[in-house]
Amino acid sequence: MEPNASDLPLADIKILDFSRLLPGPWCTQFLGDLGAEVIKVESPESGDPSRHNPPLYSETSAYFNSVNGNKTSLTLDLRAKGAQEVLARLVDWADVVVESFSVGTAKRLGIDYDSLRALKPSLIYCSISGFGQSGPLSTVPGHDLVIQAAAGNLQAAPDRMPCFQAGDYAAASVATIGILSAIRRRDRTGVGANLDVAMFDSLMAMGNIALAPALSRAGNGSGMPALQVWGANPRYAIYPTRDGKTVAVCLLEARLWRQFCAAIGRPDLISDAEGPADRHSDHGDLGRQYQEAVSAFCATHDRDEIVRIMAEHSLPIIGVHSADEALAGDHAQARGMVRAVPHPVEGEIPELANPLQAAGLARTRRAPAPALGGDTDRVLERLGYGEAERLALHRAKVV
Structure with a gap:
């Protein structure tokens, strides 16, 4: 059941969103899910670049739609004469401003x-950038790959190319938490905030696993043996199956390994000497035996058969799904994480839900992502501009 809009936690919060691409828009959409009103301010020429990112539905970007729900779109040329008055009225309306320009651009735009x-x-002000507003790398554009490279996140990747935008989503999450925290403090003290959220900082703060050996060395340890989390541990790896697919095997704990060995009829592979320190290791001399046993089992069974057998034993061995399989999967459907929603241009499109919806803290249905400038006149009217004034702003190409 859709919660009443007035019951959502951010029902009275207003957000002015100058951000583009991924971290900022994901953050402001999430806050919109929690009830905030979001005005997305875009350049009149082409708007947010992600509007043009493939793949499309029929006419609009799937990516853009996935991170810009619950927003209205106002076009505003911040360089135009007369834009500063519109900006002043917007700021007076807003509780929070989010921007993601390169360092120095926001100042040039006022x-x-x-x-x-x-x-x-x-005012609560949140800047999201690649490397932050200060430091020797602050002027470097913050694309996700360079962030992951600089934060030490690629050292364990087999081909050095990640398949998840960890830096983008780390910053988006930290920005969301930071804004919520700043709202809480402002409500108690009346004090605003200036949040300098860097993708680099955010990913570094989440790097306790990837950076564990370095943390050990920095604290006068040896850094060895290193945590083995991506492939070197034969009980935490991906294996091919008989039907040419793959499964993810996650049998870190000794208890799970014993259950697996019993399930496949290999009790000889259980080591009574295994201790807690072996959980994230390569298992030394036993590692090859473990790898051969798991490989042999997977090679003689189809993927979905393996998943069914392992589920009967409550063991974490799951098929490696394609994106299409994940979207249509039974578990995603049962959890309400994918839903069909109406779109004014595309008809009906799928939407990824907010995980907090089940708690009644987030909308169960988003308003569709807005057309570029589709709400400009309505926003200007709310700001107090009469019809003649709005027409003059259009003629002057301010909006």
């Missing part, structure tokens, strides 16, 4: 923290 704080001291 939307930096100091400029906007002068208009509204209680």
